[in-house]
Amino acid sequence: MSADITFIGLFLQASLLVKAVMLLLLALSVISWMMIFQRSSVLSRASREARLFEDKFWSGVELSNLYHEVSHKVTEPCASESLFKAGFKEFARVRKGGHTSPEALMDATYRAMRVSMSREVDKLETHLPFLATVGSISPYIGLFGTVWGIMNAFIALGEVKQATLAMVAPGIAEALIATAMGLFAAIPAVIAYNRFSHRVEKIENGMINFMEEFSAILHRQAIAKKEQAGA
Template sequence: MSAELSFFDLFWQASLLVKLVMLILLLTSIVSWAFIFQRSKTLGNAQREMRKFEDKFWSGVDLNRLYQEISARQVILGMESLFCAGFKEFIRLRKSPTTPSNAVMDGTYRAMRVALSREIDELEKNLAFLATAGSISPYIGLFGTVWGIMTAFIALGEVQQATLAMVAPGIAEALIATAMGLFAAIPAVIAYNRFSHQVEKLENNYSNFMEEFSSILHRQTLSSEGTVREG
């Protein structure tokens, strides 16, 4: 009996539709785990790079030298991207003596907002798939379960004497479809909630940096304007 009710035997004995449901859920689970590992690595790197940059930024390093050092790289991500976008726009607007300080700061902040939006889009990449997999996988499995049980009872109605051995395989294959749906959904939901929280924390840190960096640049603008007036 145990051999007859093994997973692989039940899969091969299942109807074509239930097999298709199981394969869809298996593929969904594989893709979900691939995205889980990918996002975990990406968000972990983003957090480490953010802490590394903050330590360097608040160490009192010269902003011009820091900008030149970072902009020389081929790939700029995370908080460094916000810094470079804002500082580049700040320098460009400051070159025009007719540009008022408010316009300089508004342009700088907008540049950082655009960079922030791009960074968040990159961090949230593939999270929509995890959310979708977590929400629909149980229903796909339930559909397979309903179909398998319906098929089992239809077959049961065609015989005069019903036994448990006759209906057990059909019900078992149906329940396996539900189990596979949960197997695909639970890790996806857990990962989605965890990654969404991490992205939210990173976004808050990025936004706080934008405000603090804008204040630093604004003070520099006021200081330079005061020097010009005194001269």
Template sequence: MNSELTILDLFLQASLLVKLVMLILLGMSIASWAMIIKRSQVLNSAERNAAQFEDRFWSGIDLSQLYQEVQQRKDELTGSERIFYSGFKEFARLHHSNGRVPEAVMEGTGRAMRVSLSKEVDELETNLPFLATVGSISPYIGLFGTVWGIMTAFIALGAVKQATLAMVAPGIAEALVATAMGLFAAIPAVMFYNRLTNKVTKLEHTYVTFMEEFSSILHRQAFAANQE
């Protein structure tokens, strides 16, 4: 009979504390998968948007025209588009008011783009610390449930005169389910945390490279206008 116990049976027969541990781990696992799916969609979209915008940027279009196009949807900008918009906007403002000092123009432009870059990276990293936390603590939470369940099983076993393996096996089995659930929550969280963090790093590198290339273009324009 006991050999036919399912995971649901083991859960129902577990002590209240072990049930609570299992429910916590189940909730953490569900939340992790929700965040993994959401972050994967966001990062994949960010990669596509960055590639599309850079294709448009390097297509030979006039930067003022590109700025006008981007400005029309300024509330929806992300990634390289936001960096371009903030940089060109600040460059135009400073160049108009302080064009004879190109160093000051470029310093202000670079500062504006770095602020946008920082905001973009922060948004890309949203929820990733939670995945790291789940990956770190889930095994320990599961182990706590296992230790508690085994301890409870042996205490109950000590109260009988004739102990058998059949009497203690279900209690140990239900306790071990907590460890299994801890690993079930932790392993995907760690795997996708590493994968998504790597994607964020690549996107950040893409943004930084674009920012440097764009700065070089604006630098030439600023000094060329100053020499005229």
């Protein structure tokens, strides 16, 4: 057995199954990093656009004008804009029908915003289950490759009359690389999943707070319109 203890050398000396395990873990790691960079960009943009929209919302702009602006936006609206658009559209639609109490009007509006928020959260959580899966299974895949490689090393060792450390070291080393690669794939995926889950939760909490404040504004408008109609 050759004693070429380098990463490439150990990979080339490994059995076909251990090579397959290493290549699988390498592929999982590459895909995970691609998703990590993509999700980081998406969540950063979502947080930034939410702050910009809420600043504009609280600047005192007329809600109908803001709705018109969001509805005719060329680019895809951010999560808060979609929430506002769904709520204001439902509010205007139900109020136009007339003969609706403020409570029933707000109930319909709130449901529309909840549905919109659920869709937006689903978009933000895209790829997170994959990162969680990679973080969970990669160490076990690597461990499987290690066990298989060590087993083959000892089988080969049993076929010689006089065993030395130099003979068994490369086989054990190539097997342990599979575990190392499993950890290399799992650790960034777990860290990214936890970090991104926290960021999604933070954005979702911001959407919930905005939804409550926006609902309060619409409710006051509904009550004022009812009082005007009654007068």
